Every structure is written in structure tokens, then in C-alpha cells.
Amino acid sequence: MADEMGIFETMYTMRAMRRLKPDPVPLETIRKILEAGTQAPSGQNLQAWAFVVLQDPDKKKFFQERYHKAILDRFGEGMTPDPNDTSSFARTVRSALHLAEHMHEAPVLLLVCGKRDWPFAVPKDKRVGHAPPSYGSIYPCVQNILLACRALGLGASLTTMHQMFEDELHQRVGIPDDYGVVATIPIGFPSGKFGPVKRRPAPDVTHFDTWGQHQPA
Amino acid sequence: MADEMGIFETMYTMRAMRRLKPDPVPLETIRKILEAGTQAPSGQNLQAWAFVVLQDPDKKKFFQERYHKAILDRFGEGMTPDPNDTSSFARTVRSALHLAEHMHEAPVLLLVCGKRDWPFAVPKDKRVGHAPPSYGSIYPCVQNILLACRALGLGASLTTMHQMFEDELHQRVGIPDDYGVVATIPIGFPSGKFGPVKRRPAPDVTHFDTWGQHQPA
Numbered sequence: 503m504a505d506e507m508g509i510f511e512t513m514y515t516m517r518a519m520r521r522l523k524p525d526p527v528p529l530e531t532i533r534k535i536l537e538a539g540t541q542a543p544s545g546q547n548l549q550a551w552a553f554v555v556l557q558d559p560d561k562k563k564f565f566q567e568r569y570h571k572a573i574l575d576r577f578g579e580g581m582t583p584d585p586n587d588t589s590s591f592a593r594t595v596r597s598a599l600h601l602a603e604h605m606h607e608a609p610v611l612l613l614v615c616g617k618r619d620w621p622f623a624v625p626k627d628k629r630v631g632h633a634p635p636s637y638g639s640i641y642p643c644v645q646n647i648l649l650a651c652r653a654l655g656l657g658a659s660l661t662t663m664h665q666m667f668e669d670e671l672h673q674r675v676g677i678p679d680d681y682g683v684v685a686t687i688p689i690g691f692p693s694g695k696f697g698p699v700k701r702r703p704a705p706d707v708t709h710f711d712t713w714g715q716h717q718p719a
Numbered sequence: 720m721a722d723e724m725g726i727f728e729t730m731y732t733m734r735a736m737r738r739l740k741p742d743p744v745p746l747e748t749i750r751k752i753l754e755a756g757t758q759a760p761s762g763q764n765l766q767a768w769a770f771v772v773l774q775d776p777d778k779k780k781f782f783q784e785r786y787h788k789a790i791l792d793r794f795g796e797g798m799t800p801d802p803n804d805t806s807s808f809a810r811t812v813r814s815a816l817h818l819a820e821h822m823h824e825a826p827v828l829l830l831v832c833g834k835r836d837w838p839f840a841v842p843k844d845k846r847v848g849h850a851p852p853s854y855g856s857i858y859p860c861v862q863n864i865l866l867a868c869r870a871l872g873l874g875a876s877l878t879t880m881h882q883m884f885e886d887e888l889h890q891r892v893g894i895p896d897d898y899g900v901v902a903t904i905p906i907g908f909p910s911g912k913f914g915p916v917k918r919r920p921a922p923d924v925t926h927f928d929t930w931g932q933h934q935p936a
Contacts, residue, residue, distance in 0.1 A: 506725035623882035641858030665840035676930035
């Protein structure tokens with residue numbers, strides 16, 4: 503791995519890539535990305551993740567239709583900013599809508615699942631219905647997967663809107679009840695270019711010893 | 720960043736490092752780690768994270784005492800495996816106990832906080848009490864922080880046991896009600912060596928199109 507991409511360079515150029523080419527992703531690349539995911543830490547090292555690689559056109563189309571509807575239900579039909587608006591917000595909305603309309607064209611929709619497990623901070627008498635997946639044990643794996651995609655030149659983005667049709671998704675893909683779907687990651691070669699992300703400076707949200715104290719003692 | 724550590728090398732050698740030296744971590748290194756954290760994706764790019772860097776000896780001791788008690792309450796006094804037991808499990812238990820006993824000696828206890836926000840999948844009439852922090856928008860940042868620590872030669876580990884005394888922690892550090900503490904990361908130069916992590920092979924938990932189908936169509 504002598505000439506692999508540097509860790510900071512990878513992090514600093516990992517934009518959400520929502521415009522993807524339909525070209526297939528080689529199986530060995532998918533394997534490599536998922537193996538990178540499994541290097542992540544998890545509570546008690548339980549490694550309670552599971553991956554579903556959707557490549558079947560019918561299943562991807564099913565996913566896209568439900569996802570598109572969920573996005574419109576959530577953000578409203580007014581999700582069409584003025585085409586002359588070049589603000590960062592308008593561009594993000596346009597690319598999110600593009601993704602919702604074209605998700606089935608991505609060569610891979612990756613469902614990252616996690617075993618359901620009540621957090622120990624939830625008292626026994628408050629445990630009603632399904633436990634959530636153990637997010638803290640799955641999202642580090644999700645982030646490794648996103649970074650691995652970037653390092654291998656693949657576009658990806660982190661989506662969670664499947665929550666709005668999760669029962670149906672479970673049924674369609676055969677996911678057992680004791681697993682939840684944590685994130686859906688559309689993966690493919692990017693149409694656009696990787697580039698720097700824009701973030702608020704970390705010092706603005708860094709506190710030393712006491713909340714509100716923005717400089718060290 | 721030409722000679723920075725490679726992304727895969729970093730992931731594959733990022734063990735939880737629970738035995739730390741007391742030597743201080745330079746401020747600029749802490750800044751760099753947190754800036755790497757803020758490069759992570761977050762829902763709607765809200766970047767709703769906040770960091771509390773605990774370096775004050777009294778506050779670290781407060782944290783260690785509560786944490787140690789919580790660990791013993793949770794896993795029992797029987798958390799002392801036979802010293803001759805060299806299994807991976809026994810070694811992990813010993814290092815977790817070491818951390819609980821010595822946490823205040825770590826130069827930095829980093830609290831990664833997240834703004835509370837009801838997941839949109841939770842219906843309005845089910846929203847009782849505090850919303851949880853938006854885990855999916857904070858854990859990718861946590862993982863970037865852990866990877867940045869590893870790449871800079873710092874030991875770190877992901878802990879969540881603060882949940883057992885979170886109200887008291889909020890009060891002591893002045894964290895506002897609308898933020899939750901997502902993870903506590905003790906950071907310092909490691910006493911031990913970085914090394915490969917042991918994980919189950921990804922193909923065992925990878926499904927293609929349908930759960931249970933371990934080979935692509």
C-alpha cells in the first residue's frame with residue numbers, strides 16, 4: 503500500500519458525491535471497501551455490522567422510488583431552487599434531488615446494517631418495541647467505507663432516508679428483524695470532481711475544560 | 720502532507736490504545752485532530768458537533784471516578800481475569816480495566832458532543848423527554864478523530880460509558896441541555912505499540928441483493 507492516498511488528504515477531499523456514472527464497480531473493489539469498513543472499532547469489538555450490496559436493477563429501482571418519495575414528502579415539492587441560484591445550499595439541494603431521481607442508476611447501493619441492541623443507558627422498563635441498531639458501533643465502519651471509496655476514486659454519499667420505508671425494505675431484501683439498516687451509500691465512479699469540503703473552523707466549537715471557554719487555561 | 724500516513728495503513732493499524740503515557744499532547748496537535756474531525760459528513764451538513772477538551776486534573780479525576788464505578792457496575796467486580804489467561808478477550812478486559820483505573824492520567828479526555836435532534840422517523844407524538852444527539856452526524860467525525868490520532872502517533876479509544884453519569888457530567892462541565900455527549904476519547908502517547916486489529920472477514924457478513932446470498936449473482 504506504498505502509494506496509497508494519505509489519510510488527511512483523503513479526509514479533506516471527501517465531498518458527498520451524488521452524481522455518479524452507471525459504470526460497474528469491480529467486485530474486488532467492493533470487497534476492499536467493505537474490508538476497510540470492518541477495521542473500524544465497535545463496542546466490545548462485537549463487529550455487529552452486515553452489508554447488503556444491491557446491484558439488481560429491480561431492487562435498486564424499488565429503493566429509488568421509495569427514496570424519492572420520502573425526500574419529497576420530507577422536504578416538499580418546493581425542492582427546486584432557482585436555477586440561477588449558485589449558493590452552496592442551492593447546489594446541495596440540486597445534487598440531493600439529482601441523487602433521489604437517479605439513485606437506481608448507481609452501480610451499487612450499499613446498505614450498512616447493524617444488529618439491534620438496547621443501549622445500556624436505557625432502563626429495562628423503557629425498552630418498548632425494536633431496539634435501535636447500535637449506531638456507535640456501526641457509523642465508524644460507515645465512515646471507513648466512505649473514506650475507502652474516496653481513496654479508491656469512487657464517489658459515495660451517506661444517506662439515511664430509508665428509515666421512512668424501512669419495513670418494506672426489510673421485506674424486499676430479506677433483512678432479519680434483529681438487524682436495522684443504519685445507512686445507505688450509493689457508490690459509483692463520480693461524474694464530478696472530488697474537492698475540498700467547506701466546514702466551520704473547529705476552534706469555534708472547541709471548549710477547554712468548561713463549555714464556553716474557547717482557549718486552553 | 721506529502722509524507723502523511725496512508726489511509727489504509729492507518730485504518731488497518733488503529734487498535735484501541737488504552738494504556739497511555741501522561742506526557743502532554745501539544746495544542747497544535749489537538750487542533751489538527753479536531754480539524755480532521757470536522758471534515759466528516761453530517762446530515763444536511765449541519766456540522767452540529769462540539770468538542771470539550773478536558774485537561775484540568777480535577778475534572779479528569781471526577782470523570783475517571785464516575786467512569787470506573789460505571790464500568791464495575793456494568794461488568795461486575797469479577798472483571799479480573801486469571802492473570803495467566805492470554806486470550807484476546809482477557810487482554811481486552813485487562814486493558815479496559817486499566818483505562819478505567821488510570822483515565823485521569825491521560826493528558827486529554829476529549830468529549831465529542833452533538834446537538835440533540837429527533838430523528839425524522841420518530842413521529843411527533845412519540846417525542847418524549849430529551850432528543851438523542853444525532854449519532855449519524857457525529858460518529859463519522861469521531862472516527863475521523865480516531866484515525867487522525869493514529870496517523871499522528873497518538874493512542875486513543877472510543878468510550879461511551881459516560882452515559883451512565885451524563886447529567887452530572889453536563890453539570891460539571893457546563894454542557895447545555897441541547898447537546899448530548901456522544902463519545903469520550905482518552906488521548907495520549909501510547910505505552911504500547913500500534914498493531915493490526917483482528918476482525919472477522921468481511922465476506923462472511925456481506926450479502927448480495929438478498930440477505931443470505933453471500934456471492935454476487
